[in-house]
Amino acid sequence: MLYISQGYTTHQMEPEENNKTPFQKLIEFEPPKVKQINEKTDLKTIxxxxxxxxxxxxxxxxxxxxxxxxxxxxKELIVLDYDNLGKMFYTKFVDTIKEELKGIRFYLYPTIKNNLPNYGLRYRLVIDTDRPYTKNENNWLIQNVIDCIGLPCDSKSKTYSQCMGLPYLNAQSSEKLIVKQDGEPLEVEKWLYEPKRKENKLSFTTNYRNVGGKYTGVFLNKVIEGTAEGNRDVWLTSVIGTMLNQGVEAQNAYMMADVINQNFINPPLSDEQVNKIYLSILDKETRKRGVAI
Structure with missing residues (x-):
């Protein structure tokens, strides 16, 4: 079943009732052209x-x-976001996806910020699957596909109930940038093995000791040390509050809260819990300052 929502802030989704598979519905979706989003559009408008x-x-x-x-x-389909590709050429990116997913059916399309100033290549990859998979299967499955492709992928792609943007084309993108590869659906069962542990490439010894304790360093040390079950809500509340108090823009603080939750909280909180914590702190900060932030 394919579910649709307008905007990403709502948790209410509407089912698309027909006999077509979610993958079929997506590749038949006519991408709207959003001409008002172009090289001059500011981030707030986007x-x-x-x-x-x-x-x-x-x-x-x-x-x-x-x-x-x-x-x-x-869950059905594997959906991966690629938005940190640096200066990689479009042809190199597409060729890599095709090579690593040879014989597998996928749909690859530019996202709304693609090729805008300061963003470069930004793409969404939708891979058809031969069967649905559960939350317990999600992490190994997604991580193994990411590792196989070998390109830097947005960590939100591993969030089980993460909604993803439908195909939309900004003024800098055209339908020619969309890639549809025919083939067989990815066989979920073959990708459910324990991901390989990545070795730390850095190895050194030092007699350096922190003697200053400057605020930024103390805060980053706190984030990297992370937290575990039993203290997660309080810990994340403190981290988000610190970011907003130190002048981090609200949207950036929200994005960082998601990254921190996925990488430094064990186990991660649900999206609903993170949203609740974030909105609560944002409301307090707004009332305290008397202006929207």
């Missing part, structure tokens, strides 16, 4: 469009049509 007007999807079986991990009984 984020406002994404949060309120753009369509998002999730494929699987969703209880009560409410998007959260515990309601997603099973």
């Amino acid at each position: 984020n406002n469009f994404k949060s309120k007007q753009m369509g998002y999807f999730l494929a699987g079986q969703l209880k009560n049509n409410i998007r959260k991990d515990e309601n997603l009984l099973e």
Whole structure:
């Protein structure tokens, strides 16, 4: 089943009722041309469009049509976001995907910030799967596909109930940049092996000791040390509050909260919990300052 929402801030999603598979529905979706998003559009306008007007999807079986991990009984499709490709050429990027996913059916399309100033290549990859998969299977499956392709991928791609943007084309993108590869769906069972541990490439000894304790260093040390079950809500509340107090923009603080949750909290909090904590702190900061932040 394919579920659709308008904007990413809502957890309410609407099922698309017909006999077509989620993958079929996506590749037949006519990407709207959003000419107002171009090289001169500011980040606030782009984020406002994404949060309120753009369509998002999730494929699987969703209880009560409410998007959260515990309601997603099973998931279909693998969806990966590539938005940190540096100065990689488009042809090199596409050739890498085709080579590593040879014989596998996929849909690759530019995201709304693709080729805008300061962003470069930004793409979304949708891979068809031969069967649905569960939350317990999610981490190994997604990580193994990411490792196989070998390109830097957005960590949100591993979030079980993460909704993803439907194909939209900004003024800098055209339909010619969309790639559809025919083939067989990815066989989920073959990718459910324990991911290889990545060795730390850095190895050194030092007699350096921190004697100053400057605020930024203390804060980063706290984030990297992370936290575990039993203290997660309080710890993340403190981290988000610190970011907002130190002048981090609200949208950037939200993005960092997600990265920190996925990488430095064990086990990670659900999206719903992170959103609740973030919105609570944002509301307190807004009332304290008397202006929106």
